[in-house]
Amino acid sequence: MALIVQKYGGTSVANVERIRAVAERVAKFKMLGHQVVVVLSAMSGETNRLIALAKGIQAQPDPRELDMLVSTGEQVTIALLAMALKDLGLKAKSYTGAQVRILTDNAFTKARILSIDEANMRRDLDSGHVVVVAGFQGVDADGNITTLGRGGSDTTGVALAAALKADECQIYTDVDGVYTTDPRIVPEARRLKTVTFEEMLEMASLGSKVLQIRSVEFAGKYKVKLRVLSSFQDEGDGTLITFEENDNMEQAIISGIAFNRDEAKITVVGVPDQPGIAYQILGPVADANIDVDMIVQNVGHANTTDFTFTVHRNDFAKAMDIVKANAAAIGAREVTGDDKIAKVSIVGVGMRSHVGIARKMFETLSKENINLQMISTSEIKISVVVEDKYMELAVRALHQAFELDKAPA
Numbered sequence: 001m002a003l004i005v006q007k008y009g010g011t012s013v014a015n016v017e018r019i020r021a022v023a024e025r026v027a028k029f030k031m032l033g034h035q036v037v038v039v040l041s042a043m044s045g046e047t048n049r050l051i052a053l054a055k056g057i058q059a060q061p062d063p064r065e066l067d068m069l070v071s072t073g074e075q076v077t078i079a080l081l082a083m084a085l086k087d088l089g090l091k092a093k094s095y096t097g098a099q100v101r102i103l104t105d106n107a108f109t110k111a112r113i114l115s116i117d118e119a120n121m122r123r124d125l126d127s128g129h130v131v132v133v134a135g136f137q138g139v140d141a142d143g144n145i146t147t148l149g150r151g152g153s154d155t156t157g158v159a160l161a162a163a164l165k166a167d168e169c170q171i172y173t174d175v176d177g178v179y180t181t182d183p184r185i186v187p188e189a190r191r192l193k194t195v196t197f198e199e200m201l202e203m204a205s206l207g208s209k210v211l212q213i214r215s216v217e218f219a220g221k222y223k224v225k226l227r228v229l230s231s232f233q234d235e236g237d238g239t240l241i242t243f244e245e246n247d248n249m250e251q252a253i254i255s256g257i258a259f260n261r262d263e264a265k266i267t268v269v270g271v272p273d274q275p276g277i278a279y280q281i282l283g284p285v286a287d288a289n290i291d292v293d294m295i296v297q298n299v300g301h302a303n304t305t306d307f308t309f310t311v312h313r314n315d316f317a318k319a320m321d322i323v324k325a326n327a328a329a330i331g332a333r334e335v336t337g338d339d340k341i342a343k344v345s346i347v348g349v350g351m352r353s354h355v356g357i358a359r360k361m362f363e364t365l366s367k368e369n370i371n372l373q374m375i376s377t378s379e380i381k382i383s384v385v386v387e388d389k390y391m392e393l394a395v396r397a398l399h400q401a402f403e404l405d406k407a408p409a
Helices: 016-031 046-057 063-070 072-087 119-126 152-164 197-205 213-222 277-287 313-330 349-353 357-367 388-401
Strands: 003-008 035-040 092-095 102-104 113-116 130-134 137-139 145-147 168-173 194-196 226-230 239-242 256-272 292-297 304-312 334-347 374-378 381-387
Touching: 003 016, 003 152, 016 035, 016 072, 035 072, 035 119, 035 152, 046 063, 046 072, 063 072, 063 145, 072 092, 072 130, 092 119, 113 152, 119 130, 119 152, 130 152, 152 168, 152 213, 194 197, 197 213, 197 239, 197 256, 197 334, 213 226, 256 277, 256 313, 256 388, 277 292, 277 304, 277 313, 292 374, 304 313, 313 334, 334 388, 357 381, 357 388, 381 388
Parallel strands: 003 035, 003 168, 035 130, 092 130, 102 137, 168 226, 194 239
Antiparallel strands: 102 113, 137 145, 226 239, 256 304, 256 334, 292 304, 334 381, 374 381
C-alpha cells in the first residue's frame, strides 16, 4: 500500500462529467489499497472569471480581497469531487487550505508556504477516507486567506506530498507528460520519459507551463518523487522528474526548449556608472513584490551606463511607474520600456559536456533574421529575448536545429 498525492488541474475538473471521471480514477487507486490525497484546481476558466469580476469593481483589485474572492473557485471543485467519491461508495472529506492549516506568509496573491499541519489528513487517511484538498490557497498567521500565485495548486500538491512523506506525487493535466517543447507550436515535439530535477527547474522558471516553478523547488528540497500524467488518458507512464542525471554517453545535449510570452523589459538610460546603482534601481522594485528576471548592464562609457531588466508583463506598468518616479534620484537620463518581447531558452544537462551550443543557437536564430535583445546563460541553459512576433519561429527553428524530435540513441 502506498500513499499517493494526486493533483488535478482546471481542465481535468472543467465540468461535472470531468469531475466524475476524476472520481473514478481515484476509486481505482483506492481499490488497489492505496491511501489517496487529491488536490484540485478551480474549474477551467473560473479563476479568470473571478479576476474579471474583481477588475469590474476595482481597476487594481485589493490583494487581500482578491485572494478572498479567487480562493472560492477551488472550494467548489473539492466539494463536488467529495460528493462524486461518496456517490461511488467511498469515504471522502474535503478541506480548504485554511482547514488543513496550510500556513503561509502574508504576501497576498504570491504567498509562500511556511508549514503544513498534516494531523487531520493523517487521521482521515487512517480511517479510510480520500482526502480532497483545495489547491492554490492557504492562510496566514492572522487568519487571512492567501493564494500562492497562478499554478499554485502544483505547489500545494508537492508540499502536501512532502509533509505526508508520500510515496509519489502525481500531477494530472491536459498533456501526458513533459515535452521537448509545446506541441501546439511544434507538432513534432517529443514526450520525455524522464527529465532531471535541474532541467525541470530551469524549464519551469523559463516559461514552461507544465509545472509551477515553486512546485519543482519543493520537490527538489524534499526529494518528492514527481510524475506528470494526463487525466484524459488511462495508459502511459507520463514523465518522471528524476534526481539523478543519466550517465549514458548518448544523453541528449538539449532536453527541451522553453518560452515565455509574458515578458516585458525596462531600460534605465544614462545612469551613473558607480557602485550601488543596481540596488538603487531594483531595490524599490523588489520592495513592491515584483520579481525581476534577466538583468543586463552595459559597459560604462563617459561615466554612465544603461541598465536593462525584465519583469512579468502583468507587473510592467507598476514597475515602470516605480522606476520613473525614482529616475531623478538615481541620476538617469530617461526610462524606456517594451512589453512586446518574449524569452526563448534551450535547456539541457548535456550542455555541461558539449561545446559550441551557444554558437549553434545564435547561428540558427541569425539565419532566421531574429535579433537578440538580451542574452542570459547558466550551466545548463541559454536564454534570449526577442520580439514576441518572432517567438514561435525561434522555437521551431531551434527544435529542428537540435533535432529534438529524435530520441537519443
